[in-house]
Amino acid sequence: MVASDFKTRVLPVSKKLLRFATHFLKNEDEARDVVQDVFLKLWQKRNELAHVENIEAFAMRMTRNRCLDLLRANKVVPIDAETDRKMKEESVDVHSQIELSESAGQIKKLIDQLPDLQRTVMYLRDIEQLSYDEIAEATELKVNAIRVNLSRARKKVRDEFLKMNSNGNTRSKTIAATLF
Structure with a gap:
């Protein structure tokens, strides 16, 4: 996957991933870090993404897993409004x-x-x-x-x-x- 494909197929889901991560972490800064980590991992695996049928679901799963890792590590989650x-x-x-x-x-x-x-x-x-x-x-x-x-x-x-x-x-x- 070249950079232009990555921009058109992966980057458009960033807002959805951010909302999802913010819901989990109750902290927008941490959520942004999670989404950035997910995009970095996706970019590093860009050659393997051609085999992924639904990149959005794949990115959501990565985001969920990263959020759960952070929650398990911190065990403290402030409630958002x-x-x-x-x-x-x-x-x-x-x-x-x-x-x-x-x-x-x-x-x-x-x-x-x-x-x-x-x-x-x-x-x-x-x-x-x-x-x-x-x-x-x-x-x-x-x-x-x-x-x-x-x-x-x-x-x-x-x-x-x-x-x-x-x-x-x-x-x-x-x-x-x-x-x-």
Whole structure:
């Protein structure tokens, strides 16, 4: 693969890789370092990339693995406010906005408590909106395993959220229905 092929086939996925790494690491600077490492490794293996069918999925898998390596090494991950930011963009009254913000923060914490595999599958499907086949390529799982893990992750987050907010508040159920 020559430099021009690399620029047209590999570099366009940089924003997606950065979002993916930022979601995992909760730190944009570390995420940028990860993406840079991934691109460096891809460049070093550019002659072997001709044999890779889906370079985007391959790069996503490399990014995921590098992020997991960093997380395992550090074991400390600050929580980001991406979900909170997205909720604030919606036009809702102040009270509802505060309630949604708190709920989103609770849900983000619940998602972060999921096992790595469930958290990854949920992020790829619900945030990045990848197809099941693309997730299968990125995670090396079968589509049925992805569906099962996604279903379990969503159910666990929904049940824990409702349990946290089960003070007879029908508003919590409405929020849960809106978010899930």
